[in-house]
């Protein structure tokens with residue numbers, strides 16, 4: 001079993017809907033005052049998973065005086081950027097280009113490693129084939145090559161003429177190397193054809209469209225064009241079925257509603273109301289009709305002939321971007337040869353708001369390259385951190401072996417843990433701890449906090465500390481440091497060790513025995529982990545009302561305001577030995 | 580490097596670097612240490628793999644060629660048996676090494692091999708990690724144990740990466756920035772190590 005490093009998780013108040021957002025002032029009694037023992041927090045409760053976080057993941061709202069977690073904060077995207085080329089993508093581009101990098105950043109469709117553009121050395125060309133005007137400049141082509149698994153885009157028959165703007169080039173190439181028209185080109189061509197006019201030209205274009213493999217993007221564009229023309233056609237509604245037709249798919253109003261869903265337009269088109277009635281459906285490829293090809297025998301024979309390794313795994317298919325160049329939506333072959341390079345998904349920088357008072361509690365600088373934050377109210381600078389260390393007291397046979405973190409805990413044998421509380425704020429903290437005498441669950445371990453109440457000195461200036469340290473050299477701290485811990489007795493009500501802005505106390509635990517009825521019961525996952533819930537209440541005096549603190553230096557003492565914060569946390573101490 | 584009378588495990592330089600006697604530094608004249616950096620035993624730094632083709636811009640602006648092969652910032656920590664090796668590639672038809680640059684507060688775990696082009700500041704690289712040639716790791720990045728970062732990969736700031744090949748598996752939370760500081764770790768090694776602060 002994997003060794004377990006001690007951990008501390010803190011519960012965000014958002015899991016308790018009653019206390020969410022209520023400022024923790026002294027007048028409002030917290031649940032701790034009354035029936036603390038009754039509803040002691042159970043870290044094994046299924047819901048606890050969603051409210052426990054390591055301290056680093058928690059933010060703090062200065063206005064609500066409350067902890068905020070990733071689950072309850074609201075996020076606002078400040079910047080979109082590509083994680084590979086680190087270029088910022090303006091949000092206006094997102095709507096048109098999607099949420100992927102449109103430069104030359106791609107991931108390998110096989111292993112998701114980064115792909116790099118590599119020139120393919122032109123093979124020593126046959127002089128007879130050499131085109132005279134190209135003779136001076138040998139034609140180099142480029143491919144995308146994975147630097148991890150050596151996959152190359154030539155394996156799917158794709159090469160590029162230029163080493164830059166790969167995304168745009170890739171949009172014009174199908175797997176295998178055949179070219180395809182982009183949406184823009186298609187539009188231009190259509191315009192050109194209709195410009196020329198004449199039935200002949202239109203028929204030719206229709207034939208061309210049918211002949212060319214119609215892919216999803218083309219089909220969508222054709223259908224959209226067709227339906228738009230239907231909506232615009234004043235004659236479409238004149239067939240007497242208006243009241244009935246309005247309910248059907250082929251009515252203009254439901255159609256415009258559906259199209260708005262896909263194109264992100266307004267939900268209600270005012271013009272649609274005026275035209276009710278049925279319309280005809282697409283009947284040619286040019287209008288977006290695609291006949292389903294139900295003959296899959298060629299795919300089946302291809303599968304028969306290929307290896308398992310030639311087919312794509314579900315993770316590989318999942319990481320594929322929605323490919324608008326895909327030929328058919330049905331019967332898609334799942335061969336590696338149909339995979340395409342994956343353009344990098346964009347990443348974001350986000351600011352975070354308090355869910356209750358809406359104040360911003362974290363705000364990064366917008367520029368991609370900077371790591372600074374304008375606002376960063378992290379819980380770690382407001383509430384004490386708790387670190388856990390196992391303490392080995394001497395046994396009857398001389399000094400104990402040094403405790404190793406991750407060692408298994410002996411059942412029914414008392415163990416001591418040193419909990420160190422470090423005060424991050426510039427005021428001294430009064431800490432009160434509460435822990436149920438027995439841990440919740442099937443195997444209750446006994447817990448005794450030897451010193452449940454103590455004060456921690458303020459997080460003063462480091463230089464003050466250096467001076468103080470000299471004074472202290474003879475007392476408490478150095479004494480413990482000099483001698484081994486084995487010389488000390490664990491005393492009830494006494495602080496174990498104290499430093500500038502930290503205090504260590506002892507928690508005694510008698511781990512439960514994990515005896516199970518043989519054959520009857522099994523140990524659930526992580527049921528052998530000794531976790532103790534602990535209620536922490538901190539009290540401190542803060543400068544009253546930020547603004548007048550500077551002016552009222554004379555009345556400093558009166559200005560101080562009592563503050564308190566209380567929360568549950570869970571201490572993971574280790575695994576109990578089985579059997 | 581100044582040697583002090585008591586022969587400890589480490590050579591401590593004037594700028595506060597602590598270099599283990601059992602570390603292998605090849606081509607020391609091409610290795611730049613910013614100061615307060617710890618180099619543990621069995622570490623290898625290949626300062627001999629120096630750039631053989633000077634970039635046109637640097638040779639024209641300054642007369643002396645820049646021969647730095649490995650540049651390390653302040654408060655870096657190279658754990659036992661890790662290796663720093665400048666990346667190399669073909670450039671205009673000839674093979675050349677390029678410098679490996681590392682910012683401040685970079686932790687390199689035991690037995691990891693680094694061939695990156697650049698590593699930012701406040702980066703934690705776990706044990707047995709391979710950082711491929713010309714990879715770029717930005718600031719505040721945590722690389723978990725046994726990760727293989729493919730060559731040329733770019734890892735943006737505040738990423739947590741893991742896997743073979745590496746992928747971004749999470750984001751460093753706002754409250755996790757201070758954990759990258761290596762000042763305290765620096766004090767715990769050397770010839771007169773201090774116990775870790777509790």
Ligand SMILES: [Zn+2]
Pocket residue numbers: 012013014015067068069070071072073
């Ligand atoms: Zn929350």
Ligand SMILES: [Zn+2]
Pocket residue numbers: 082083084085086087101102103104105344
């Ligand atoms: Zn990009």
Ligand SMILES: [Zn+2]
Pocket residue numbers: 108109110111112113146147148149150151
């Ligand atoms: Zn690959």
Ligand SMILES: [Zn+2]
Pocket residue numbers: 061062063064065354355356357358359
């Ligand atoms: Zn708030």
